[in-house]
Amino acid sequence: MTNAKQLASSRYRAWLGLLALLMLVAFTAWIYELRYGLASTGMRNVISWGVYIVTFAFFIKLSAGGLIVASSAEVFGITELKPLARLGILTAAACVLVAAATIIPDLGRPARIGNLFLHPNWHSPMVWDVAIVSAYFLLAAMDLRVMCSGSEPQRKHKLLTMLAIIGLPAAFALHSITAWIFGLQISRTFWNTALLAPLFVVSAILSGTALIAIISGALQRFGGIRLEGSTWRKLSGLMAVSAAIMLFFLFSEYLTVLWGNVPREMVTLKMILPGGAFSLLFWLEWVIGGIIPFILLVVLQTRRRVGAVVTCAVLILVGVFAFQIELTAVGMANPLIQLAPGTSIGTYTPGRSVFQFVGQYAPTWVEYSIVLGLIAFGALLVTVGYRWLGAREFLPTRAARTDEAMQKAVHA
Amino acid sequence: MSKRWGIAIDQNRCIGCWTCAVACKAINNQPLGTYWNRILTSRPNENAPTTAPATLAIDVPHGTFPDVQLAYQPTSCQHCQNAPCEKVCPVNATFRREDGAILVDFERCIGCRYCMAACPYGVRTFTWGEGQYAPEFAVGYGKDYRSAGRLVFTPQRPIGVAEKCTLCVERIDVGKQPMCVDACPAGARVFGDLNDPASAISVSIQQQGGRQLLSELGTDANVFYLPVSRPNKVRS
């Protein structure tokens, strides 16, 4: 037992060490970026948003799951999800924080970030987003506070229900507004669709749930936590349904473009469809992160295996991330006006053309480091928060009630 | 009535010489790799084709020899009346003057590049890092310029800030023409007040028929293109 505990804590410390290291690397990369400007990233004038914005939107989506899980537990009394409420809120708060942090390295003038609050332009979806992100974070923080406070259960339940009632529409708003950052832009055919907000909402539910599943899986594996089969069933069911809706939306989106065959829209879609330069994203999004996990999850409804569910969740995250890259980078790669020689890129490398027809983008080590660091930051928040807030207390540890299958899955 | 500055570009005259692009580059001290104004090889009177590149290099015409066609479309900020870039700027760094000039406040811009994502014409540029300049010292206008107290031009391209054609406000505010208009060796550019029906620009648009790029997007640009009217029939 002591051995196990020691092992656990040394593992724990190694984990924290790893996260700290990643964050240190990211910090160094950020200093480098500050010194040399965003020229040290792979972004240029044509594709002027890159992996930072992708990560931002991705973390926004991840934050959904926790809140939805927690809120639905309270509001709709889905008891199976109740054990995950605290963890859910914690993840939501952490993800929103990471998302907000992701914006900083993306700014050309990070020192002026305060202008967002000093001189907000209420026409700008980005300002709406700042507002909703802040509100959402506050909400999550309050939620956490209430959950972890020692107040009497009756009052607590009332408060939590109230917060949850605000929380659900807030989550919808968060994802819709984040979608509208892109979706309202007439300049990008690929973005400019009314379906984008619903698409963001489902992909948020999908990826958010997936994240909860992954964390729960990890806790079950390393944290000595046991979740009931019904909880897993709910999680995988939620994922399956939202995956299906997401694919349906996407399909509907593609069909609209394909059927219309409007050149300016087809250009972009062709880049993604099999045979296009970005078709890898198609496979990741549709097959690896879409159809395969969907089928698996449906099958798993009857034969539950935690490892498999977690694997599906990971695939789903890959798929959603691919979707976000596709939306951001591919959407920007094809400017509306594509005439020779193209658009100037804003930097000069001897021997290379300074114009691009179709945008090119590959993240640099700086971006990879910073993004990894941000992910580590999120993981750190969850890891540490989980301990500090004692979120563990609220999770069932009734090993006795763990059914056989689950046992097997955990130790498999 | 207040002024509404605009530029009309006569595609009958424009020979795609890039003089206006280099003039813009020189007066505004743009680093290598940056063009606030660029000359696109296009097809006569096509409203900004938006398909994949029909020709891969400048001066390469459309069509099959000898039935070929080509026109040039100098493209810089269109100074939209309904400017997507202005709407999205989260901090009001991009702003519209009463006379129609869309400007960026270099001291306020946070460098989020949302405006670049929003501009349908791809005319916004960003100074991604310490630029490479030739010559190394600052050339061009060489002074700060403030409009209504806001810094809209500096001799050095500020890093981490979104920029674009300023309509040469530092020049037009003292009664000069934008540099690209002055420099155009073909006399293809007309600058003036669109609100004044007697101005040269209004008259030329009236007579030749002005066209706004991507007009279907409702940006209501203040840059007009005077259509190609030469028959250019091939005889071979």
Add this chain to the structure above:
Amino acid sequence: MKRERRQFLKGLVGGSVALGLGFSGLRFLEALPAEGAVPAAEKIFRTGHNTNCDGACGHQVHVVDGRVTFIEGAGWETNIDGRAAQTFNPRICLRGLSQIQNTYSPDRIKYPYRRVGPRGSGQFERITWDQATSAIAENFQKIQTQFGRESVWIAPYTGALSLLEGVIGASFRFASVIGASAGDFEGDNEGDSAGPAAFNYMLYDPTAPANSGGLLDGHEYTDLLNAKVIFLWGNNLAETSIPDWRTVCDARNNGTKVISLDPRYTPTAAGADLWVPVRPGTDTALIDGMMNWIIQNKRYDEAYLLKYSVAPFLVHPKTKLFLKHKDLVPGGANKYVVFDERDRTIKRYDDPTLTRASLLGTHSFGGLQASTAMQVLADTMSKFTPEYAAKITDVAPETVVHLAQLYAGNHPAAIKCGFGLSHWHRGDLTHQALLTMATLTGNIGVQGGGVTIMSGALLSNAFSGLGNFWNPDGKKWVPLQPMAACDAMLFGKPYPVRAAWFMIDNYAQQMADRNKVLKALKSLDFLVVSDYVLSATAELADIVLPACTYLEKTDLLGSFNYYLQYMPKVIEPMWESKSDLDAFGLVAQKMGVGQYFQKKPDDYIKDVLAIGDPKAPESVRGLTWEQLTSGAYRLNLPAPYVPYADKKFATKSGRIEFYVESLLPYDQEVCDYKEPIEASPNNPLYQKYPLVFLSTHTRFRTHSQYANLPWLKEINNNGEGFLEINPTDARARGIASGHVVRIFNDRGWMKVRARLTEAIKPGVVNCYQGGWVTRQVKHYIEGHPNNLTHQIANPAQSIVPNFPSNAAYYDCLVQVEKAEG
């Protein structure tokens, strides 16, 4: 001070960044100049751009703290005598705007150098001006003693066109005073002399030294406004004379039609009302076809022909010379004869009893049949039916007719011919045909008409002191043409050339048949090159001298238009560069002829323009120094200037001689079409090399100049040369856009990437000339267009003493294949 502060801040910020404290935001805020900081005073100079591009634009140069910070177009003044003659637009182009980059280019040669490695190895050591000029003086003297004075060749090409420094400049004075041979500017044979030669054949005395005819004395550009139709013939005006495009457009606003005849769909062709993609090298046949139609349909100007041309003069059927009165009547006058239509007799053209000379017809005398020159022309042209012309030129028969209608039906009609015609072996013949057609329609010496190669290239009638400047104390250089010079170096013919001094000249890449040129240059005992960049030629030199750019020295620009543009020294010479005039002075000193280079630049200018001299030519009379240096004043000429407006021709007959007796030995007395020497489908070589290879001029550089400037490179495919090829030709060779291709013929080869374009006639390819081929900079993957061109001179042209040859850059056949890489 300001700069130091910035430096300091930069250091400071750099330091804090190292500490992890730097925010780019903070950096920017700190770099802002303090409120109310007084900007350094700005000075503005007016100068002219003396580069060889046709433009001769006035530049307004902004200088702050002794540094040029901006260049823009400058304005123009009235005539010297104060008359406001016309408006002339401010002019500038992308290259002019980029001149700051040129002057401050890191590629500049900064100091004098001496070669240390083998020739061409690019190994040099820095030396002083004193060492350099001593070495030049010693070597020149040694070689001149050993091989004769003319064995030193002074070689200015066309890098700059101003009075003291440029191609008309001090180099000739220097050559004269040391008795060297020199590449004669007027006989410049870089492919630009075929056109002027034809002017000499027809409008001057071909056997006398040409006064440079059409090259130097064209219609002023503003005269295009008077034309009803403008033929841009083998001329890519919108790229090679950009600022004049405005005038073409202004003319079109008045209803003038613009026609481009060019095998390529250039920006000019795209901007024209009609584009005619003629098969290159066959324009003469097209013109002949047009003329035939004009004659057949009697659309010529009979009165004009009778009065101003040799049209009615009878031609001796045996000698083919003009029939003279003395041939008819023993003891008769040496005068041309005509056929009087009224009394049907042959008489002297100035016979007072002549009532009406017949234009056409064949008339018998002494049992022989003599035709009028016009009849000879008509007979010669008669085979050029539209169909026949179409077969040769690939221009549809109805287009041939249409063109003839356009030309003859719109009076006045202007022809602006470009070097797409002159860069051919028989470019002279094509211009002969153009001038003949212009004569037929009464377009010579007429406002809005004419045949113009360049507009006022050189103000020859203003530079009355030029002779003395070139030939002080009657000393004269020995003319040696650039094309002949190769043979002089390689084979000692007509005399050995063992040393050369190149300035404003990139001979090693701009001259045709580059492999021959390189061999010739490598064979020299001593080679000096003055340049401001290490050109392909400079790279081969024994001594390299750093030259100034146009902003660093005083000069006078008096070419390509009818304005005088004083060029003040705007900034001090950079590094150790010196003006060519100064360099000549230093060497002259050491060769014992320093007395000829004592004056200041301003004084030479005063001399050449005869400022203050009451006997100064009419065109510059009354000019004062203050006036010259205060703006660009126009010569006292009627505006727009129209050459031959007085219809006085310096020919033997005093008329336009479209029948050229001196060309009889070359079977070229009238402009009967002849095939190109090489680029003809009937040439057996065509089987092996079926593509016509053009190497034209691009707006992104002036010849080899400015090819290195970043602004221009950025726009121009990053400076990388490419081959324009029609997709039909490309497909047949398995070539796609971007493929590396090898272009080759028996003389050499080059490699570039292919650019597939429908803008070029199938069977024709084009690679812009002028990219660099130095050890350090290669704008073509390998080689240069001139690796493929030849130096075959047209013997007909040799009758013009100072235009004896012409480099036919475009009369060239090649094959193209896909290459590795």
